[in-house]
Amino acid sequence: MKSTAAGTGTNHAEGEVLTLNVGPQHPGTHGVLRVVVELDGEIIRRATPEIGYLHTGIEKQMEARTYLQNVTLVDRIEYLASYNEEMAFYQAVERLLGVEPPPRARAIRILMCELNRIGSHLMFLAAGTLDVNVTSVFMYAMTDREKYLDLSEMLSGQRMMPGYFRPGGVAQDLPDGFVAAARTFLDGLPGRLDEYERLLSDNLIWRERLEGVAPLAREDAIALGATGPVLRGSGIAHDCRKLLPYGGYDEYDFDVPVRAEGDAYARYLVRMEEMRQSRRIALQVLDRLPDGPIIVDDRKIALPPRAELARSMEAVIHQFKLVSEGIHPPAGDSYVATESPRGEKGYFVVSDGSNRPVRAHVRAPSFYNLQTLPAMIEGHPLSDLVVAIASMDIVLGDIDR
Amino acid sequence: MDRQAVNHESLLDRLRPHVPWGLTTPREERGRSIIFVTVGALLDVLGAARDRLGLDMLVDLTAWDRIPASPRFEVVYLLGRAGSADRLTVKVQADGDPPRLPTATGLYRAAAFAEREVYDMFGVVFDGHPDLRRILMPDDWEGHPLRRDYSLSEEPVEFHGHTPKVPSAIIPYFPPGSGSGSGGTTPPGGPQP
Numbered sequence: 265m266k267s268t269a270a271g272t273g274t275n276h277a278e279g280e281v282l283t284l285n286v287g288p289q290h291p292g293t294h295g296v297l298r299v300v301v302e303l304d305g306e307i308i309r310r311a312t313p314e315i316g317y318l319h320t321g322i323e324k325q326m327e328a329r330t331y332l333q334n335v336t337l338v339d340r341i342e343y344l345a346s347y348n349e350e351m352a353f354y355q356a357v358e359r360l361l362g363v364e365p366p367p368r369a370r371a372i373r374i375l376m377c378e379l380n381r382i383g384s385h386l387m388f389l390a391a392g393t394l395d396v397n398v399t400s401v402f403m404y405a406m407t408d409r410e411k412y413l414d415l416s417e418m419l420s421g422q423r424m425m426p427g428y429f430r431p432g433g434v435a436q437d438l439p440d441g442f443v444a445a446a447r448t449f450l451d452g453l454p455g456r457l458d459e460y461e462r463l464l465s466d467n468l469i470w471r472e473r474l475e476g477v478a479p480l481a482r483e484d485a486i487a488l489g490a491t492g493p494v495l496r497g498s499g500i501a502h503d504c505r506k507l508l509p510y511g512g513y514d515e516y517d518f519d520v521p522v523r524a525e526g527d528a529y530a531r532y533l534v535r536m537e538e539m540r541q542s543r544r545i546a547l548q549v550l551d552r553l554p555d556g557p558i559i560v561d562d563r564k565i566a567l568p569p570r571a572e573l574a575r576s577m578e579a580v581i582h583q584f585k586l587v588s589e590g591i592h593p594p595a596g597d598s599y600v601a602t603e604s605p606r607g608e609k610g611y612f613v614v615s616d617g618s619n620r621p622v623r624a625h626v627r628a629p630s631f632y633n634l635q636t637l638p639a640m641i642e643g644h645p646l647s648d649l650v651v652a653i654a655s656m657d658i659v660l661g662d663i664d665r
Numbered sequence: 666m667d668r669q670a671v672n673h674e675s676l677l678d679r680l681r682p683h684v685p686w687g688l689t690t691p692r693e694e695r696g697r698s699i700i701f702v703t704v705g706a707l708l709d710v711l712g713a714a715r716d717r718l719g720l721d722m723l724v725d726l727t728a729w730d731r732i733p734a735s736p737r738f739e740v741v742y743l744l745g746r747a748g749s750a751d752r753l754t755v756k757v758q759a760d761g762d763p764p765r766l767p768t769a770t771g772l773y774r775a776a777a778f779a780e781r782e783v784y785d786m787f788g789v790v791f792d793g794h795p796d797l798r799r800i801l802m803p804d805d806w807e808g809h810p811l812r813r814d815y816s817l818s819e820e821p822v823e824f825h826g827h828t829p830k831v832p833s834a835i836i837p838y839f840p841p842g843s844g845s846g847s848g849g850t851t852p853p854g855g856p857q858p
Contacts, residue, residue, distance in 0.1 A: 316801040324810055328817050359695055486721050486747045489775030500747045507750045598695060599743065599754070601724070612741065614729050623729035627743070635778050664801060
């Protein structure tokens with residue numbers, strides 16, 4: 265461990281307390297997270313997360329950009345789940361505008377969000393197993409995530425940070441061969457997940473490092489604002505896709521996996537099952553993919569089709585106005601809860617009727633989930649800290665923004 | 666959609682007997698139940714929402730700068746219920762230098778980080794918060810970055826033979842109702858070049 269001892273020991277009644285800095289540069293923190301722990305021997309008496317090392321002022325920058333430009337910034341917040349991030353942002357903007365994307369756009373959005381959820385959970389599996397030193401699963405999961413990244417590249421040209429969603433729809437239609445490629449990926453997935461579960465569920469090291477480790481009581485999870493697999497791993501069936509359906513999720517069948525144990529192993533099991541459920545949703549989308557336009561037919565919101573620019577002066581003017589000035593959502597604020605792979609993600613967007621948001625706040629699931637860290641590890645050995653952080657699956661870009 | 670509307674309606678109605686109703690302004694907006702409260706009634710409303718309505722989760726807590734309007738800051742609490750679709754938005758406006766509000770950490774432990782962020786970014790002081798320190802900015806930072814009069818400083822983009830402009834100055838701001846082709850202006854109190 266590359267931890268550096270900071271400060272000196274203090275004499276307490278129960279023994280000597282050592283203050284130890286874990287991070288901000290530490291491979292187990294999945295980014296630049298610093299945790300100040302007070303150790304009594306090997307037992308953590310107090311843990312204080314210190315964040316902000318990756319703060320880039322995205323919320324401030326968003327106030328100086330138009331709604332179309334901001335897609336570039338929101339991609340970089342929860343960078344392992346950029347499609348879900350764009351979904352959250354544009355749901356809030358579309359609620360302000362009062363527009364609904366056409367059916368095909370809604371289906372493509374859900375398809376990409378669910379593929380992204382699989383990709384993100386595979387990244388959790390890879391990073392989590394690496395933290396516990398199960399390196400073979402790390403290699404396998406990264407190989408599978410590569411297939412998701414290839415799909416993203418095929419669709420948007422980008423492996424990460426796609427910038428693919430637009431207000432009222434998506435940027436382009438699915439390319440030729442995408443549906444077949446997505447099916448190949450999804451068909452191969454259950455066999456791979458079974459293999460991981462065989463490799464991990466029968467693995468003594470994995471089970472002993474996760475079972476009963478980093479426990480989070482149901483009441484603590486609720487009180488500290490945890491969402492996503494952390495909350496569902498503590499026994500609460502809370503999934504915004506089911507409870508507050510957005511973007512057309514109510515048209516698809518899926519289950520919300522819940523585990524009551526509240527430990528790191530429960531969170532791992534929840535994510536494994538969520539990948540299967542995401543596959544189920546994605547297959548339903550592929551089966552019933554509707555035809556039709558991929559973006560709303562409103563020239564004040566969506567760019568005119570490229571071919572129209574050669575024929576219509578009006579289209580050229582609309583194109584110019586949208587690119588230079590952007591859209592003007594009516595004054596007001598909006599918030600739409602969406603379910604990112606890490607929990608509830610929502611954008612609180614305030615508009616004054618101009619072409620830039622007055623305020624764009626991100627309800628970041630990792631930020632609130634991180635608050636549960638002290639509850640998980642206080643009174644437990646230092647070695648559980650890395651497991652606790654891995655099982656929360658935080659993204660520091662999401663915490664610090 | 667109808668079922669949801671009924672749910673929201675009843676949420677505010679169910680809250681009515683438990684709070685000083687005269688100090689609040691309820692509103693239904695785009696499917697959200699919103700209640701404006703005065704600073705004095707804030708904790709009563711949050712407490713009633715938690716204990717009487719079962720809204721046991723503080724989903725989000727944030728603020729925005731209403732400059733040049735007064736009171737200047739609006740703090741927004743989003744309450745929810747674990748495993749349920751109930752959602753209530755509580756808004757309160759604060760003014761003063763520094764603006765002060767009572768902390769919600771006694772009712773919702775999740776407010777600890779969120780209030781620190783609002784303090785860091787807007788300078789709103791939450792009285793009674795157990796550990797009100799900056800959270801994202803360095804401890805010795807001066808100013809509160811998300812205030813609208815805090816200028817957005819950027820590296821100018823260098824071109825040969827060109828006066829460099831900061832990137833945000835290149836994107837013109839079009840206030841509501843501005844004429845077509847007006848060229849845009851600088852936002853009021855907003856990020857200045």
